[in-house]
Amino acid sequence: MENESKTTTLLPLKDANTGKYLKAIQLQELLITISSTLLLTMRTQGLQHSRKHLNLIAAALPALQPLCDDETVKTLPISYPAMYRNISWTLDKITDFIQTGQQEKAEDLTEFQLIPFLQEWKEDTYFWLLIYPDREKMKKYYESDFIDNHKNTYQNRGEKFLVSIFIPVYNKLEYTKKCLESLYRHTDFEKYPCELILLNDGSSDGTEEYFSSLGVRKVITLKENVKAMIFTLMYQVCEGKYAAFINNDTILTEHWLDNLLTCIQSDPQIISAVPSTPNTSNRQSMSEVFTPENAEKTAEQHNRSDPGLWEERCRLMPVIALYDIDKVNTIGFADRYFYTLEFWDDDFSLRARRAGYKQILCRDTWCWHFGSVSGREDQIKHRTLQAGRALFIRKHGVDAWGNNFCYDPYLMDRLEPTFSSPPSEISILGIDPGFGADILQLRTGLKKHGKTASVFLLSRDPAFKSDLSSCCSQTALSPSPLELHRHIPEENYHYISIGQELSTYPDFAELLAECAGHLEKGGYLFFYVSNPYSFRLKNEMLEERMLNGRRSMTLIPITELASMLTQLGLQTQIRGIFGTNLPAELKINMSEHLDRYFVLCSKAKP
Numbered sequence: 001m002e003n004e005s006k007t008t009t010l011l012p013l014k015d016a017n018t019g020k021y022l023k024a025i026q027l028q029e030l031l032i033t034i035s036s037t038l039l040l041t042m043r044t045q046g047l048q049h050s051r052k053h054l055n056l057i058a059a060a061l062p063a064l065q066p067l068c069d070d071e072t073v074k075t076l077p078i079s080y081p082a083m084y085r086n087i088s089w090t091l092d093k094i095t096d097f098i099q100t101g102q103q104e105k106a107e108d109l110t111e112f113q114l115i116p117f118l119q120e121w122k123e124d125t126y127f128w129l130l131i132y133p134d135r136e137k138m139k140k141y142y143e144s145d146f147i148d149n150h151k152n153t154y155q156n157r158g159e160k161f162l163v164s165i166f167i168p169v170y171n172k173l174e175y176t177k178k179c180l181e182s183l184y185r186h187t188d189f190e191k192y193p194c195e196l197i198l199l200n201d202g203s204s205d206g207t208e209e210y211f212s213s214l215g216v217r218k219v220i221t222l223k224e225n226v227k228a229m230i231f232t233l234m235y236q237v238c239e240g241k242y243a244a245f246i247n248n249d250t251i252l253t254e255h256w257l258d259n260l261l262t263c264i265q266s267d268p269q270i271i272s273a274v275p276s277t278p279n280t281s282n283r284q285s286m287s288e289v290f291t292p293e294n295a296e297k298t299a300e301q302h303n304r305s306d307p308g309l310w311e312e313r314c315r316l317m318p319v320i321a322l323y324d325i326d327k328v329n330t331i332g333f334a335d336r337y338f339y340t341l342e343f344w345d346d347d348f349s350l351r352a353r354r355a356g357y358k359q360i361l362c363r364d365t366w367c368w369h370f371g372s373v374s375g376r377e378d379q380i381k382h383r384t385l386q387a388g389r390a391l392f393i394r395k396h397g398v399d400a401w402g403n404n405f406c407y408d409p410y411l412m413d414r415l416e417p418t419f420s421s422p423p424s425e426i427s428i429l430g431i432d433p434g435f436g437a438d439i440l441q442l443r444t445g446l447k448k449h450g451k452t453a454s455v456f457l458l459s460r461d462p463a464f465k466s467d468l469s470s471c472c473s474q475t476a477l478s479p480s481p482l483e484l485h486r487h488i489p490e491e492n493y494h495y496i497s498i499g500q501e502l503s504t505y506p507d508f509a510e511l512l513a514e515c516a517g518h519l520e521k522g523g524y525l526f527f528y529v530s531n532p533y534s535f536r537l538k539n540e541m542l543e544e545r546m547l548n549g550r551r552s553m554t555l556i557p558i559t560e561l562a563s564m565l566t567q568l569g570l571q572t573q574i575r576g577i578f579g580t581n582l583p584a585e586l587k588i589n590m591s592e593h594l595d596r597y598f599v600l601c602s603k604a605k606p
Contacts (some may be wrong), residue, residue, distance in 0.1 A: 017072065021129040031057055035118055039110045054098065058091055067125075075299050078128040079114055081200075082224035084122040089223045090114050115363035116236045120229050124423045125151055125337060126292060138395075150232060150332035152325050158241030163257065164323075166197035166234040166245040170225060171205045175249045175370060182215070182296065183254040186574040192257060199234050201225050224542035228341055231334035243323045250277065250320055251292060253299030257364040260322040270356035274316050279371030282317045282406055284361055295368035302366050309363040311444045314435045314467065315349035315405060316359045319582045331355050337395060342388025348402040353435075354466045385459045397464050403434030404499060408442035411526070414575070414600055415442065417494075418524055419449040422494045426453045428473055429491070429518065431484065431511075432499040434464055436471050442495065443471070454491050467522035482506050485514040492520045499528035501596065502561075503553035509564065516603070518566040525570065525601040528577075529556055535592045536579050558597055570601040 038053035067073060068081040097106035131137045166181070187194065198208050198220040202225035211219045220233060235243065242264065244257065256275060263273040272564050278285045280443050290298055325335075331351045338344035352359055392400040399405075426446055430439040436457070443453045444543075455472040458483040459465060468475050478487040486506050496515045502508050515525050528539060533554035558574060565572045579595030 002264060005324065010352070018130065020041055020067070020070075021125065022349060024064055025122055025125055025130075027060060027064060028118060028125060029080055030117065031060060032118045032122065033426060034060075035110060035115045037423075038449065039107060039115065042107050042110065046101050047101065050106075051098065052092070054095060055442045058095075061088065061091070061331070061516065072129065072465075075270045076128045076132070077227070078130075079124050079226040079229055080121070081228075083223055084225050086226070087117050088113070088122065089421045090117060108217060110602070113220055116220075117232050119236065120233055121325070123232075124229060124336060132337070135600040144337070146342070147330070147332045150235075150334075151240055151329045152235055152243075153515055154239050155333055157325060159240055161193045161195045161240040163192055163242045163261075164197060164238035165192045165194055165242035165246060165327075167201060167248055168199040168201055168230045168234060168236065169207050169248045171203045171207065172248060173205045173207050173210060176207060179246065179248045179250055179252070182250075183246070184325040186252045186254050187257055190198060192242075192261070193255075195239060197234055197237060199230055200404050201230050213509075218433065225395050228334060228336050228344060229346065233331045233334070235324055235328075236327060243328070245321045245323065247319050247369070249370040251295050252320070253296050253365075253367050254319070255301055255303040255305070255324075256367055257307045258297075258302060259362055263307075263310055263360050263362050264324055266307065266320055267358060267437070269354075269356065269358045270324065270360055271352050272316060272318070272323050272329075273310075273362055274318055274321045274323055275367045276361065276363045277319045277367050277369035280319050281319050282313070282315060283322065284317055284319075285431050286363070288368055289365065290368070292368055299366040302364075304364060306364040308448050311360050311361040311363060312440050314353055314361050314437050314440060314471070315346055315400075318345050318348075329355055331357075335395075338391055340384035340388045340391070342384045343392045344388075346392055347395065349398060350400070352466065353471075354469065356469045361475045364563070384469035403432075403461075403464070404437045405435045407437040410577075410598070412441055412445060414598060415526065416445060417525070418602075419445055419451070421522065422446075422451060422554075426449055426451050426494045427453045427491060427520075429455050429488070429496045429515075430455065430472070430499060431455045431462070431488075431497060432459050433468065433497065434499055436468050438497060438499065440471050456491065456493070458484070458487060460484055474521065483510075485511040488514050488518055492518055492523075494520045494523040496523070497523045498525070501553070502527050502529040502599075503532075503556055506554060508554060513568060516565075516570055516601075518569055519570075519601075519603045521603050522605040523603055525603075528596050528601055529558070529561060530596045531576070531594045532557060533589060534579055534589050534595050536595055538592065552580065561599070565599075565601055570603055573587065573600045574598070575600075 034053055034056050038050055038057070041050040041053055060067065065084060067086055075079050090109065094106050094114065097109065127141065131141045165177065175570050195218060196216050197217055197220070199209050199220040199222070200211055201222050208221060218237060242261070246252070250329065260273045260275065264270050274284065274354050278288045278290055314438055333348065334344045335347050338347060346428070349359060389400060428442060430436065433439050438454055439457070443455060446453050455470045457468050457475045458478060460478050462477055465475055465477055476487060476489060478484045484505065494521055498515070505511050519525055530553060562572055562574060575598045576591070576594040578593060579596060
């Protein structure tokens with residue numbers, strides 16, 4: 001077998017339960033070794049000689065059954081009992097194939113199902129029973145074990161297949177059929193050597209029978225649902241240089257694969273690329289009228305590769321996604337910690353950007369997405385989104401939906417008219433850019449106008465520094481959040497963005513003066529500022545929420561701010577922005593209905 005067995009750093013015994021769990025993991029490792037020998041024997045000596053190895057596995061497996069009823073196992077989101085039964089069913093199928101002389105099917109089921117099942121079962125046991133929820137152990141696990149234990153280990157990957165296309169399915173057969181039919185219509189399997197990997201995650205609607213009728217070699221069948229483990233199971237058996245993940249509630253369109261490959265191969269730092277799809281968050285949809293009925297026809301006219309329509313993002317929603325496996329192997333794919341199936345992709349995006357990789361939304365490629373067909377019920381019934389978000393915060397200490405995780409379209413609309421005026425080479429200063437989505441979108445907008453931008457970032461919050469490595473030339477941290485203005489790099493900039501509301505800066509006057517001094521002639525400074533007379537702020541002060549240090553701010557009258565900016569030699573445009581949840585009646589000639597202002601300043605050319 002080309003897939004190597006993965007190792008686990010076992011922990012010292014501390015109590016009876018730990019010892020019990022360690023013994024289970026050691027037996028699982030032994031079963032992986034025997035299964036690898038089973039596969040080798042099948043290939044070199046034939047099916048008859050492989051029976052003894054299969055019998056060894058069948059004899060040893062029941063020793064792991066008692067843990068299915070372990071009280072700790074019952075309280076954790078572990079897939080131990082489900083995987084025990086999935087493995088038992090797989091062994092029965094392999095036995096049937098051996099008895100009926102179906103060697104190829106026996107080999108495939110051993111390589112692409114039994115061995116990955118055992119590997120993932122062992123890793124699941126190790127993580128949930130010996131690592132979780134101890135924060136120190138989890139920290140060490142992610143530092144030393146996670147990446148190695150989640151690698152695709154095929155040595156000759158890319159030789160037979162350029163792309164491994166994998167599609168996980170949990171019921172919704174009617175959508176799966178539409179997806180696969182569109183895949184066959186719009187994928188050039190002669191131009192690109194591709195393999196198809198289908199995973200049936202415990203479906204009960206005829207999916208298993210449908211998959212059997214397709215003649216696909218790699219069909220992974222889980223008799224019982226295992227949630228997040230499906231991603232690593234599929235990733236393990238990819239033999240392509242690239243892996244294409246496709247949700248079953250999508251319709252593929254003309255040139256989808258051509259365009260994603262063109263993008264991902266254009267830059268050695270790109271780890272993933274996705275098409276634009278409707279019913280997708282993260283502003284990855286398209287504004288044009290696009291329906292399931294006209295999607296393929298419309299996309300046929302639209303889907304022409306155009307680097308001008310590629311947008312670098314700090315995160316991507318992988319409804320359909322192409323990954324470079326060599327790069328994914330340096331950070332690991334999906335993390336089983338996100339057992340609700342929500343936010344595993346946010347976690348991947350965070351790890352990718354912290355490793356310095358780029359993630360690209362290809363707006364030159366439109367595909368259809370029906371939208372959370374399989375997951376919507378769980379999102380509503382079991383609040384999986386909320387649970388996944390909490391897991392993300394617990395793991396990383398930041399909110400995936402926090403500071404500037406997604407670009408601000410209002411801001412970009414206001415800046416777009418300025419893109420044609422600066423010179424061809426532009427410098428950008430981002431102050432407190434959060435995750436950096438606005439800065440990336442600003443750079444993309446300038447690129448569409450033929451501009452090349454260098455980016456410098458300054459932050460008060462060290463939590464975000466590692467998220468910004470892929471989108472800037474230099475990142476600096478202010479050692480004092482109260483004197484940010486003293487740490488602006490000694491350069492002049494064509495664009496200066498203040499990422500947090502100006503009202504949150506105690507040194508806002510000094511900060512504005514420094515920004516004005518570092519602004520190129522003909523350059524732009526922009527930010528938001530709270531309206532001190534707004535209905536929202538009045539309520540917050542009445543409820544004493546302003547006493548919370550994290551919500552503290554300086555109240556800045558807009559007339560005083562405008563006068564200050566004029567004195568700094570800046571021309572200023574100010575736009576008021578309405579708040580939400582306003583009272584039924586508002587006072588006439590009062591500004592309390594305005595929640596905040598957007599301020600765009602420019603420095604006149606000589």
